[in-house]
Amino acid sequence: MADPTTYRPSPGSIPDAPGVYKFRDATKRVVYVGKAKSLRSRLNSYFADITGLHPRTRQMVTTAASVEWTVVTTEVEALQLEYNWIKEFDPRFNVRYRDDKSYPVLAVTMNEEYPRLHVYRGPRKKGVRYFGPYAHAWAIRETLDLLLRVFPARTCSAGVFKRHGQIGRPCLLGYIGKCSAPCVGKVSADEHRDIVEDFCDFLAGRTDAMIRRLEQEMAAASEELEFERAARLRDDLGALRRAMEKQAVVLGDGTDADVVAFAHDELEAAVQVFHVRGGRVRGQRGWVIDKAEEMDVKDLVDHFLTQFYGEQAERADDPDGGSPVPREVLVPELPADAEALGEWLSGLRGSRVSLRVPQRGDKRALAETVTRNAGEAFTQHKLRRAGDLTARSAALAELQDYLALETAPLRIECVDISHIQGSDVVASLVVFEDGIPRKSEYRRFALREAAEEGDVASIAEVVRRRFYRYLKENAEGAAVDPDRPGIDPETGKPRKFAYAPNLLVVDGAGPQATAAADVLSELGITDIAVVGLAKRLEEVWLPGDPDPVILPRTSDALYLLQRLRDEAHRFAIRYHREKRSKRLQVSALDGVPGLGQARRTALIKHFGSVKRLREARIEEIEAVPGFGRRTAEAVVAALAGEPVTTGESGTT
Structure with missing residues (x-):
């Protein structure tokens, strides 16, 4: 745990100007990005009495080891640069308003x-x-x-x-x-x-003109005694009205707007957004996030608008498809840089965007409804688990305590092996940071050397390959830029294996944990703790210890390790099934004369699956590079279950 006073810049060296700043940890990894109207005032606030800081801010400044900044000329430039840096570096202490997938x-x-x-x-x-x-x-x-x-x-x-x-x-x-x-x-x-x-x-x-047209057609059909057509038109009208009822008009003037509201306490905040298009509520979404620092509603609005619409605008690469930024954004309070935010949003949309607080009428009533939804979502979140951040912090502190670690393991990696009776042996490596999965850093391995020697040898191979890459990438990075060994100089982003965990968990008992620890020792790595987690009794094994560490069944630490192990198992099983499926698909073509491994693979790659290959005509197979008429006929016959003849003699 770093002491913030060791890297505090001298007060006179910080400019009194707008800009964007980055905190980095000891490995030069960016852990937090922020912007400020006055860099001097904002940065000095981080180095005040540490006991008076927000809990999340306190954790951030003690994790960081350096701070740097970039001065800009306008607040709009600061907004854009802050968004770009958060997207590029994905800092662990920044709030990210992200979904697992975009909304449909x-x-x-x-x-x-x-x-x-x-x-x-x-x-x-x-x-x-x-x-x-x-x-x-x-x-x-x-x-x-x-x-x-x-x-x-x-x-x-x-x-x-x-x-x-x-x-x-x-x-x-x-x-x-x-x-x-x-x-x-x-x-x-x-x-x-x-x-x-x-x-x-x-x-x-x-809709009005369409409803009137169908009503007139229904009346005309009835007058002409075409009762079946009139009944069909009547049913069509009913279907249209039911569809309209599902999207009730909330703003009669046909407004296009997003209505945003928050509910929050000292540590967390819930945000709700109603998307109103053409006066109708087309969608609703919400998040509950941990606060990165002390924030009021104005700060929450600022952070949300920058990140949410920045992400949405990147997905919308064509203005003809409709801009994700509406004409109006209705918020509970205007942020301090509301004018700059409005200008930035207008640039994303390509036309003027109004950012304002609704004062009266239907828009005010809708904003109150969204606020009630945010409050309800926040209450439900609190009821599900009292303070997710508190629970994660408790789990990390318990792990530090039970395993006698020097610091809380902010980054944990877990290795799991998957195979069926020694075939298609694969391994997964999953990463948790601050008790949360970091899926962008998951890795998977197809095992070669130790595949036939059992799980212990497989664990050793994975650990050796992972940490050999770690040492190699840091050595190469240090040779290029000693101040940023973990950063790729071409992309400016972290290298794949550049960061080491505080704790390495392997799926298994004492032998697996000892094998992993031995590999780290061979590589000269001494600052990474290793444990094994056995499935049967959920025992935690330390390398070389004859007896396991038993964690209480109700402890947050054991719950975190179980989640980590289960996620590694899920990721390994998924990769194993992919490999096995590809192998079985290719094996369906075994026995076709003149069809070797390379051409079998080429067929599957061209058609996508054996199912599609079965539906293909001889001419389509013949069009694949390297295939002639006779081979194509042999493939069709083999997949149809017919005898395959070879040569002119007709033997099967």
Whole structure:
């Protein structure tokens, strides 16, 4: 644990100007990024009496070993630089408003001859219209199910569309009237595009004219005694009204806005966002985050807007697909740099964005609703587990205590081996920092040397390979830049194996722990603690000790080790299944004359799977580089289960 006074800059050396600063730990890794109107005032606050600091800030300044800063000319530049650095370095003490995956939207591929409606996650693409975001994918599918009877547009993938065009029969949706079946020519490309454009108009909020048109058509059909058509139109109207009820109008002026609210205490904060498009609530999302330092609502708004819209704008690479930044952002309080934030958001959108606090009317009422949702989410979070940060800190402190470590193990790595009776032996390496999985630093290994010698030898091989890379990368980094040995000079990002853990956990008992410790000793690494975690009785084994350490069953430390071990096991099993699946796919082609390992692999790579290869024609297989007519025929015959002949004699 570092003493902040050892790296405190002299007060006169810090400029009294706006800028962005970075705290680095002893390995030169960035652990925190912040911005300030006055660097001198902000940085001096970190070196005040340590007992008076926010708990998270206190942990950060004692983990750091140096601080550096960059002066900028405007607050907008500071916002952009802070966001870029947080994204580049992914500092452990910065709050990140990230989801495991982006929220789903309803995508309409207007760039295709026959546009498709489907659920989509990920970056925006040129020529595609997007509606959303929605809170859940099932909400999109539910909406589609209601609207397809009125707008029978294509929803199938390109492969399904092509296949039904080849066989000349529509899919089930085409038979039940929920697709106009353009794949078999029931409607032309222009007629299908008209259906899709009507669908887009409806979702864009132009519903009144469509409802009136259907009502007039229903009345006309009734007058002409076409009662079946009138009944069908009546059902279509009902479907449209049910779809509209699911997206109730909350702002009658057709506003496009995001409404943001917070609930917080000293250590944590909950944020809720309602996405209003065309006056309707299209989606809702929320997070509960640990505070990096002392923050009021204005600071929370500042951090949230910068990170959330920065991430969203990067996914939207095409303005035609719709900007993720709305025309208005309604917040509970304006941050100190509200003008700069508004300018930055306007730059992301490409047009003016209004950042303001709603004062009256429907917008104020909606903001109060979002605030109640944030408060409810925060209460539920507290009830689930009293202070997740507190529990993680307690777990790390307990591990330090039980294992007699010099410091709390802020970074823990765990190794697990997976195989079936010695075949396809693989290993996983997972990383937890501050008790949280850091999935970007997970690694997996295909074992070669020790695969047939058992788990102990396999553990030794993984530890040797991992820490050999650690020593090599740090030696290479020190030769290039002694002040930043763990940073790649070309990318400016940490090298893959540049950081060592405080604690290494191996799945197993005493022999596995001893093997890992012996490898570290051979490599000259003496500052990493090693333990083994045995599954049967959840015993913790130290290298060379005849008896295990028994942690209390209810302790947060044991719970953390179990989570770590289970995550390593999950990651290893996943890799093992991938390898085994590929091997079994290739083995399905065994026995085909003239087909060696390289060409079997080439076939699987070209078609993607044995299933697709079975569906391929001889001409398609013949088109793969290195394949002739005779070999293609042999492949088709083998996969069909027919006898394969060789040569002219016809022997099988």
